[in-house]
Amino acid sequence: MKLNLQGGSLLWLRRDLRIMDNNLVKHAISKRKKMFFCFVFDNVILEDIKSSPFTEKDDKSLYVDRRVGFIHNTLAEIKKDLQQIGSDLLIFYGDPVELIPKIAITINAGTVLWTKDYEQYARRRDDKISTSLESLNINPISIKNQCIFEESEVLTNDGNPYTVFTPYKKKWLTILGDSQNLWEGYSVKQLSECAAKVDFPEDMPELEEFGFSSMSKKIKIKSGSDGAEELVKDFFKVIETYEFARNFPAKKGVSYLSTHFRFGTLSVEKIVHTLLKLIPEFEEKRTNTTGIHAWLSELIWRDFYMQILFHFPHVESSCFKKKYDNLVWEDNSELFHKWTVGQTGYPIVDAGMRQLNETGYMHNRLRMVTASFLTKDLGINWKEGERYFANKLLDFDLSANNGGWQWAASTGCDAQPYFRIFNPTSQAKKFDPDGEFIKKYVGELRELPRKLIFEPWKITTLVEGEREINYTKRIIDHDEARKKTLKRFLAISENNQ
Numbered sequence: 001m002k003l004n005l006q007g008g009s010l011l012w013l014r015r016d017l018r019i020m021d022n023n024l025v026k027h028a029i030s031k032r033k034k035m036f037f038c039f040v041f042d043n044v045i046l047e048d049i050k051s052s053p054f055t056e057k058d059d060k061s062l063y064v065d066r067r068v069g070f071i072h073n074t075l076a077e078i079k080k081d082l083q084q085i086g087s088d089l090l091i092f093y094g095d096p097v098e099l100i101p102k103i104a105i106t107i108n109a110g111t112v113l114w115t116k117d118y119e120q121y122a123r124r125r126d127d128k129i130s131t132s133l134e135s136l137n138i139n140p141i142s143i144k145n146q147c148i149f150e151e152s153e154v155l156t157n158d159g160n161p162y163t164v165f166t167p168y169k170k171k172w173l174t175i176l177g178d179s180q181n182l183w184e185g186y187s188v189k190q191l192s193e194c195a196a197k198v199d200f201p202e203d204m205p206e207l208e209e210f211g212f213s214s215m216s217k218k219i220k221i222k223s224g225s226d227g228a229e230e231l232v233k234d235f236f237k238v239i240e241t242y243e244f245a246r247n248f249p250a251k252k253g254v255s256y257l258s259t260h261f262r263f264g265t266l267s268v269e270k271i272v273h274t275l276l277k278l279i280p281e282f283e284e285k286r287t288n289t290t291g292i293h294a295w296l297s298e299l300i301w302r303d304f305y306m307q308i309l310f311h312f313p314h315v316e317s318s319c320f321k322k323k324y325d326n327l328v329w330e331d332n333s334e335l336f337h338k339w340t341v342g343q344t345g346y347p348i349v350d351a352g353m354r355q356l357n358e359t360g361y362m363h364n365r366l367r368m369v370t371a372s373f374l375t376k377d378l379g380i381n382w383k384e385g386e387r388y389f390a391n392k393l394l395d396f397d398l399s400a401n402n403g404g405w406q407w408a409a410s411t412g413c414d415a416q417p418y419f420r421i422f423n424p425t426s427q428a429k430k431f432d433p434d435g436e437f438i439k440k441y442v443g444e445l446r447e448l449p450r451k452l453i454f455e456p457w458k459i460t461t462l463v464e465g466e467r468e469i470n471y472t473k474r475i476i477d478h479d480e481a482r483k484k485t486l487k488r489f490l491a492i493s494e495n496n497q
């Protein structure tokens with residue numbers, strides 16, 4: 001493919017996998033120059049996935065990873081959409097530090113645009129790329145495109161980053177209220193006029209070329225912007241009940257949009273804009289708006305953890321509250337393994353872990369319950385659980401995952417106090433009262449009557465009628481574990497008076 005951008009913009013897509021509602025496109029359109037899209041399968045990230053002990057392989061020893069599959073499916077859609085307007089998406093595999101400047105020179109780009117990323121690896125990589133582009137007289141521009149407010153846009157009146165959510169949210173809402181025209185789109189026609197045309201579009205590379213199995217593409221969630229839009233439509237029909245329904249994993253009470261937010265197949269700015277328009281519409285119809293406000297609050301948590309990661313990068317490798325780096329955790333690989341495969345003997349914990357392993361998604365309530373179980377019942381370091389989730393979650397996002405784990409382990413900012421320890425049995429009774437979710441994922445318990453499903457260890461013979469219930473024995477006694485955890489944390493608190 002021969003392409004000469006004549007000083008136009010190369011748009012390097014990363015976690016912003018959409019061609020509409022994308023601030024990079026908006027920027028390029030405003031400059032009235034030609035633009036062209038590329039994507040790089042970053043070999044540093046892919047090697048990391050390949051070297052994880054949790055990554056599965058197919059029968060040809062190719063790696064299976066749902067995220068890589070979701071990206072591949074989405075890129076295929078973007079490529080098709082761009083080809084329909086005479087343009088294309090170039091897809092590479094390798095080290096972006098070497099590739100991006102090379103591509104920019106080859107196609108004679110004057111600017112390279114990308115979405116700002118707040119993770120340490122990405123920041124270091126992007127800095128290196130900026131330096132080499134500048135040395136080539138090519139302009140690197142990074143643009144906010146995956147959150148509403150970033151970096152230091154929401155600070156305390158003293159100019160410090162917030163570390164507590166509620167005042168952060170208050171300030172966030174104030175700034176949002178002050179900012180006019182939060183979001184403005186562009187038309188397909190505008191995109192089409194600026195997208196550089198190619199004579200010969202290139203074929204889509206196969207995942208096998210990077211060592212990944214096509215099985216990675218077998219995912220339940222529909223990829224791309226169309227997939228995101230379908231979910232938005234479904235969710236907006238029930239958003240009114242979100243505040244209550246979001247706690248019950250057996251109900252379809254949440255949006256299931258996290259993967260789309262993660263990969264940018266959906267613009268968070270456009271969504272917030274839509275929500276703000278929805279509030280007066282609901283009020284006019286006298287419909288309850290608490291669901292909208294509660295959901296907006298979750299999107300603010302997303303920004304909150306991103307700015308925590310930006311201002312306190314030490315959280316990537318250690319506790320937000322540094323004194324907790326001295327906690328003495330249990331080192332028990334057998335119990336850890338049982339937790340990962342959903343064989344703890346606590347039905348709600350096992351149901352959550354099996355949902356994660358089978359689908360790549362876990363309901364928020366269960367993320368809290370399973371994370372609490374690992375850290376407070378098994379006494380295993382939150383970093384182990386964080387690493388496992390990071391490998392299995394389709395929506396894995398370093399800032400939200402790290403924030404969630406440190407919240408559950410009580411080591412984070414604005415975390416669950418260490419003495420508030422989830423009881424997995426009462427959590428199950430409260431949030432899965434009919435045992436519906438447990439039965440869906442823990443097939444061994446499907447035949448049990450409701451009153452026995454939450455504490456199967458109380459069945460003395462483990463026999464139901466003629467059939468034996470073949471469910472694992474519980475691996476720990478919650479009450480004993482709770483006492484041990486309190487001692488573990490008290491030891492730290494007393495040493496740090």
Ligand SMILES: Cc1cc2nc3c(=O)[nH]c(=O)nc-3n(C[C@H](O)[C@H](O)[C@H](O)COP(=O)(O)OP(=O)(O)OC[C@H]3O[C@@H](n4cnc5c(N)ncnc54)[C@H](O)[C@@H]3O)c2cc1C
Nearest residue numbers: 254255256257258298302364367395396397400401404405
């Ligand atoms: C231990 C643990 C690990 C987690 N790991 C991740 C992760 O890797 N990626 C991730 O996106 N979320 C993570 N979360 C947050 C939350 O569980 C998921 O965002 C949510 O379950 C996704 O489902 P949903 O899209 O249906 O959420 P909804 O309830 O519909 O929420 C809407 C959106 O708000 C954002 N959001 C919701 N809750 C949070 C939160 N607590 N922190 C930050 N953003 C939030 C997400 O983008 C989500 O899609 C984690 C939570 C815990 C307790």
